[in-house]
Amino acid sequence: MSHKDDLIRLRHMLDAGSEALALVQGKQLADIETDHVLELAPTRLLEIVGEAANRVSVETQSRYPEIPWRQIVGLRNRLIHGYDAVDLNILWDILQYDLPHLVATLREIIQETT
Numbered sequence: 393m394s395h396k397d398d399l400i401r402l403r404h405m406l407d408a409g410s411e412a413l414a415l416v417q418g419k420q421l422a423d424i425e426t427d428h429v430l431e432l433a434p435t436r437l438l439e440i441v442g443e444a445a446n447r448v449s450v451e452t453q454s455r456y457p458e459i460p461w462r463q464i465v466g467l468r469n470r471l472i473h474g475y476d477a478v479d480l481n482i483l484w485d486i487l488q489y490d491l492p493h494l495v496a497t498l499r500e501i502i503q504e505t506t
Contacts, residue, residue: 398452399505404444406498409491412437421484434487435471435478441494442468456501459494 412434416424424431445464453461467486471478 395452395505398448399502401444401448402452402498402502402505405441406495406502408437408440408444409495409498412441412487413491413495416487421480424484425480431480431483435483438483438486438491439468439471442466442471456497458497459501464494 415430415434415437419430424434442464445459445461446468448461453459
């Protein structure tokens with residue numbers, strides 16, 4: 393995979409992650425528990441983050457060990473294959489604590505490489 397393709401995938405991760413954060417900004421866990429669309433939209437966006445991460449080359453992944461590639465792809469797999477058993481508490485924690493850090497890291501990486 394070329395550097396250009398990896399940069400596109402990193403941007404996909406950033407865009408989907410940023411959109412997920414915007415959707416839940418100012419919301420509470422109870423909002424996601426009672427609004428099915430608010431549950432589905434960030435879930436789908438996290439799936440996209442994971443799918444894009446899975447398509448980033450091994451070389452680029454090893455260049456950025458601060459990104460938890462395996463966990464991101466694992467989350468994608470869990471959301472896709474375990475769609476009927478998503479723990480909203482875990483999803484909420486990812487949206488509140490893990491995703492903001494990932495988005496900030498992706499912004500830095502993309503700025504460095506462009």
